[in-house]
Amino acid sequence: MTKTALYSGILFCCCLGSLAQQNADIQKNVVPNGSFENYRKKSGSIRQAIPWQQIASVDFYQEPLSNDTSAHKGAHSGTCFAGLRYQKKYKEFMQVKLAEPLHRGSTYEFEMYVRLAWWSNASLKSIGALFTKAGYKSQGDVVKTAMIDTVVKKGSLIGNYQWFRVSGRYLADGGEKYITIGNFSPAIKRDMARMNVFKFGFKEAYYFIDDVSLVRAKEPVEKVKVEIVGSFSVDEQDSVLQVKKNIRVGEKVQLKNIFFENGRYYLLPESYAELNKLAQYLIRNPKMEVQINGHSDNSGSRSKNQKLSELRAREVFEYLIKKGVQNKLYFKGYGSSLPVAGNDTEADRAKNRRVEFEIIKTNP
16 A cells, blocks of 8 residues: 655644643543534535434534524524424434543533424433443433433423523443433334324424534633644633634645555544644634635546545545544645745655645734
8 A cells, every 4th residue: 555645834733742731631522513513514414413313314404494583593502403303213323433532530521502493393301422432223222321301390491492502411420432312212202292282183392402522621721822833822721722813814834744545535643643732722713713714736637636636625524524523624635836945856746645624813
């Protein structure tokens, strides 16, 4: 197997690295793409909001519904959100692999926002999150000690059709890798309350979901100095990093040591160290919007190079999301249209085969 390296110039150096990593993890949301803002393409399926998966068929929205005239229409934050449907013999779940396994004995704080859809003629008495090592497959995987569940003993979860918060603290058994969102009642029919008791027949409860997060409970931390050599200088206290004031929107930073097999777009393991450093930087700067750009040399057809550069940019985009990056991210392929060197020698062609990240927006 041969591989292609995409080179150039950002070097990450951290002082007191292990402690800095520990501090960063305290505030890290280990639910990847918890706000659903990052997606491959516009689609009605939650599978496009990578790396989320569905059990049954889960809806995905990138904008408010056109027939929603309420004051609370659209997402809880941003523009994207998901939807779960429940009927007397049918229910849906959404599931994602966590950015890292949970640590045994550690307490985690869970939060998500939920809203009952205006067309529902029924509502649920419970909705929550299940933490498992292998993911939810059947009712047999439901263990009360592995859940954060909101149960209403009298009434049901309506919330005046506004976004409401579901939250709780979870003590990890250790090694949990998946979170599953939904209703875990063994008999969904008995867990549904009819909105109008005088109407009989078909019942449906539909809930919008947004801003899912799971963070390790806060502990006292020391001040740590972290420096990134290159375009950035940052100072961390309580896991918050400040970007140097002269950072410019539109600035592009080339990543070094990003490897792909020749002619293919799958990341090779040698790339992970560099991308993990970038992931940690973005996690510490969640308001920075970034686009991942892919470039190729001019070998082969223009259309093939265009597609390959886009797929390689998408691979980096997806890797960062799976590592817990919550920033708004984009990806784009430029093919061979923007070379930084000639294409006459292999050395120059290697310079043109590159992946970079571009600063799209920096919010205060």
